[in-house]
Amino acid sequence: MNNSLFSNKLITKLILSSIAILLLAGIGYMLSTLYYSNKYFSETNQRLHAHLAQDLIDEKFVEQSPIDSLGKVNKALFGDLMHDMMAVNRAIEVYLLDVEGNVQYSVVLDHSDPNSIPEKVSLEPIHRFIASKGQDYILGDDPRDPENKKVFSAAKFNKGGKEGYIYIVLAGEKYLATQNTLFGSYALKVGLGASFLTLFFAAVLGVLSIWYLTKNLREINYAAQRFQQGDLGYRIAEHHKTDLTGLAQTYNNMAETILTDMDKIKSLEKLRRDLIANISHDLRTPLAIIQGYIETLQMKESELTPVEREDYLNKINSSGERLSKLITQLFEYSKLEANQVEPQKEPFLISELANDIHRDYQMLANKKNIALKLNMEEQVPLVFADISLVERAIQNLMDNALKFTPENGEVIVEIKLVKKNVEIAIKDSGPGITKENQQLVFERYRQTKTGKEKEGAGLGLAIVRKIIELHDASIKVFSRPNEGTTFSFSLPVYQNGLSLV
Numbered sequence: 210m211n212n213s214l215f216s217n218k219l220i221t222k223l224i225l226s227s228i229a230i231l232l233l234a235g236i237g238y239m240l241s242t243l244y245y246s247n248k249y250f251s252e253t254n255q256r257l258h259a260h261l262a263q264d265l266i267d268e269k270f271v272e273q274s275p276i277d278s279l280g281k282v283n284k285a286l287f288g289d290l291m292h293d294m295m296a297v298n299r300a301i302e303v304y305l306l307d308v309e310g311n312v313q314y315s316v317v318l319d320h321s322d323p324n325s326i327p328e329k330v331s332l333e334p335i336h337r338f339i340a341s342k343g344q345d346y347i348l349g350d351d352p353r354d355p356e357n358k359k360v361f362s363a364a365k366f367n368k369g370g371k372e373g374y375i376y377i378v379l380a381g382e383k384y385l386a387t388q389n390t391l392f393g394s395y396a397l398k399v400g401l402g403a404s405f406l407t408l409f410f411a412a413v414l415g416v417l418s419i420w421y422l423t424k425n426l427r428e429i430n431y432a433a434q435r436f437q438q439g440d441l442g443y444r445i446a447e448h449h450k451t452d453l454t455g456l457a458q459t460y461n462n463m464a465e466t467i468l469t470d471m472d473k474i475k476s477l478e479k480l481r482r483d484l485i486a487n488i489s490h491d492l493r494t495p496l497a498i499i500q501g502y503i504e505t506l507q508m509k510e511s512e513l514t515p516v517e518r519e520d521y522l523n524k525i526n527s528s529g530e531r532l533s534k535l536i537t538q539l540f541e542y543s544k545l546e547a548n549q550v551e552p553q554k555e556p557f558l559i560s561e562l563a564n565d566i567h568r569d570y571q572m573l574a575n576k577k578n579i580a581l582k583l584n585m586e587e588q589v590p591l592v593f594a595d596i597s598l599v600e601r602a603i604q605n606l607m608d609n610a611l612k613f614t615p616e617n618g619e620v621i622v623e624i625k626l627v628k629k630n631v632e633i634a635i636k637d638s639g640p641g642i643t644k645e646n647q648q649l650v651f652e653r654y655r656q657t658k659t660g661k662e663k664e665g666a667g668l669g670l671a672i673v674r675k676i677i678e679l680h681d682a683s684i685k686v687f688s689r690p691n692e693g694t695t696f697s698f699s700l701p702v703y704q705n706g707l708s709l710v
Contacts, residue, residue: 224416231411252346254379255360258301259343262364262375265294265303274368275305275314275375282314291316304352306330306374312352313373328352330376335363351378428457436464492535495528502528538668541601545675552595552679556703559631560589562600563624570607579611580619589624592631593703594680602676605669606635606696613639613694627699634697642688650686670696 275287282305291303305313312318312328334349338361341347348358362377435443443464502521506513513521544550567583574581592599603622610620618638625632642650651674677684677698688694 227416228412235411251360251380255346255362256343258362258377258379260364261301261362261379262377263362265290265375265377266364266366270366270368274371275366276369276371276373284314287314300380302351302353302378304330304376304378306376308372308374310335310374315352317353328355332374334361335374335376338363339365349376349378432464492532495532495535498528499525499532538672542668542672542675545672545679550598550679552598554593554595554680556591556593557596558589559592559599559624559633559700560585562596562603563622563633566600566603566607567622570611573611574620577611577614578616579614582619582621583624584621585624586626589626589631591703592700594700598676598679599700602673602698603633603635605673609669609696610635610637610639610694613637615639626702629702630699631702632697632699634695636693636695638693641690641692642686642694643690647686647688651684 269290273283273286275283287305294301294303302315302317304315304318307313310330310332312330318328330350330352334347337345338347338349343362346360349361349363351357351359360379362379364375366373366375432443502525506518506521510518563583563585567581571581607620607622614620614637620638621634621636623632623634623636651670673696674684680700682698682700684696684698686694686696
């Protein structure tokens with residue numbers, strides 16, 4: 210799947226999500242509009258007819274009372290008046306209530322059954338309505354539909370010693386029937402009319418907004434395409450000014466990392482080729498020597514004197530040892546290079562290790578007429594390191610020092626406390642190393658020209674540097690031509706169960 214397709218899919222999903230959100234918002238808007246429109250109309254209707262009940266009392270019940278002297282409803286009077294009012298406005302329903310809220314009479318109710326229980330209206334909304342003089346929006350009971358509250362107008366009368374209430378439901382049953390009939394048509398018009406237009410313009414604005422907001426994302430997508438097509442130097446310009454600063458910077462950093470890794474891989478590939486070439490050469494030389502002397506022994510066995518035969522065997526043995534040492538170094542360096550060696554650090558006395566190494570190399574130094582000295586401070590503290598790896602590093606430095614120190618020269622091993630570290634230094638009186646070559650000696654297969662016969666593969670110092678780096682330290686070299694060379698490194702002091710670093 211290419212990046213363009215991915216980008217198109219993402220934009221499509223964003224557009225569809227926005228449309229879905231707009232649809233839900235449109236439906237919610239339509240329903241809330243219908244609800245508040247209906248509430249607004251009801252409140253308007255109540256406010257407009259707030260004094261209707263009082264006007265009825267003031268106008269119609271001046272000379273006659275809705276309840277006669279016997280306490281009975283004056284149905285003739287009340288019925289004619291109610292029919293006249295309801296003929297003018299068929300939406301209203303008029304009720305006569307007693308002081309407890311019981312319905313005494315209404316032309317919309319059936320009063321033919323003398324045993325029927327009269328309907329009752331809650332007086333609490335009526336009292337609040339009268340107290341607010343009809344200015345508050347208050348819903349009251351509907352005797353014909355007790356489950357639903359309706360807008361109303363109400364007033365109290367006191368005529369001929371009889372009290373009660375005139376209670377007028379302003380949105381009666383016929384009103385609701387007509388409203389329900391028209392509601393579907395009105396909702397359809399709102400939904401298909403205003404909602405469609407709102408949704409259309411909102412969708413257009415949404416698409417344009419998404420296109421604008423994803424501009425930086427498309428720029429990152431374009432940069433990824435350029436990188437994929439081989440333009441490895443392309444980067445997102447002024448990434449800190451984009452809306453997706455973090456993502457843009459991450460992409461640029463990722464591209465730089467990939468490019469750096471590619472350069473490292475190319476470098477490693479070159480080193481691999483050089484390694485194979487150097488290994489082939491270094492292995493070929495001792496093998497050729499061994500093979501040549503063996504063939505000579507086989508061809509001239511009867512002609513050789515015991516001294517010559519002993520000399521040939523010594524040279525074969527020397528070449529075998531050289532070959533074995535080379536293979537060991539290659540194996541050791543490859544493990545260090547591949548990070549397969551994990552140092553097992555522990556506290557130990559570096560002074561004891563130095564004494565052991567000095568004793569082991571004393572005989573070799575004597576054979577070459579080299580003075581081997583060990584200078585240590587008294588009571589050198591414990592160090593915290595991998596004893597076997599440190600021993601290997603010092604041995605390699607000793608081999609290097611003895612190899613390049615001329616006859617009657619000297620090699621000095623110094624151990625001293627420097628602040629919170631123990632410093633180990635190996636000095637020789639050899640030909641020294643020029644300043645430009647001092648760091649090259651730690652690279653594998655690098656050997657400086659000192660006039661000495663080339664021996665080994667140049668891996669000894671490279672192994673030392675890897676070992677010291679595993680201990681989070683570094684090895685230093687100090688040298689001047691014809692004044693000898695000093696290699697030194699430091700190890701942390703171990704005290705009270707802690708490494709003092």
